[in-house]
Amino acid sequence: MDQATKDRITDRSIWVRALYAVFFSITYTLAKTIIMLIVIFQFIAALITGSVNDALLRLGTNLSTYVYQVLQFLTFNDETLPFPFSDWPDQEPSTESPWVKSDKDEAPDENIEDSDENGNTDSKG
Numbered sequence: 001m002d003q004a005t006k007d008r009i010t011d012r013s014i015w016v017r018a019l020y021a022v023f024f025s026i027t028y029t030l031a032k033t034i035i036m037l038i039v040i041f042q043f044i045a046a047l048i049t050g051s052v053n054d055a056l057l058r059l060g061t062n063l064s065t066y067v068y069q070v071l072q073f074l075t076f077n078d079e080t081l082p083f084p085f086s087d088w089p090d091q092e093p094s095t096e097s098p099w100v101k102s103d104k105d106e107a108p109d110e111n112i113e114d115s116d117e118n119g120n121t122d123s124k125g
Contacts, residue, residue, distance in 0.1 A: 024070045024082065027082075028070045031070070034063060038059065038063070041056060042056055050099075052100060054093075054100075057093040057100065062089045066083060066089050069082040070082050
């Protein structure tokens with residue numbers, strides 16, 4: 001075995017990275033399980049109510065980003081340590097999904113004043 005190989009094998013940083021890899025492999029498995037629970041719950045919510053839970057939508061977005069960061073680290077594509085060694089991803093979920101209720105889907109306010117063709121206002125409620 002040449003000296004360069006011996007130096008790499010005895011280099012402490014690669015072994016520390018291996019310990020991080022074990023830790024993040026465990027967090028990846030846990031995150032995958034949580035994502036599957038979110039998928040099931042969101043499906044049931046969409047089936048029953050016609051829309052998804054906003055809090056779980058945000059958690060799903062952030063957890064998906066976290067899983068991506070973990071996989072980037074585990075596959076040696078990024079040296080940045082994911083959460084808890086860096087900030088938790090905090091992104092807004094996409095509003096492009098038809099399952100996400102927008103403000104325009106809300107019921108109209110019943111205290112809005114209407115005016116007739118003569119400009120007379122009539123307060124509802």
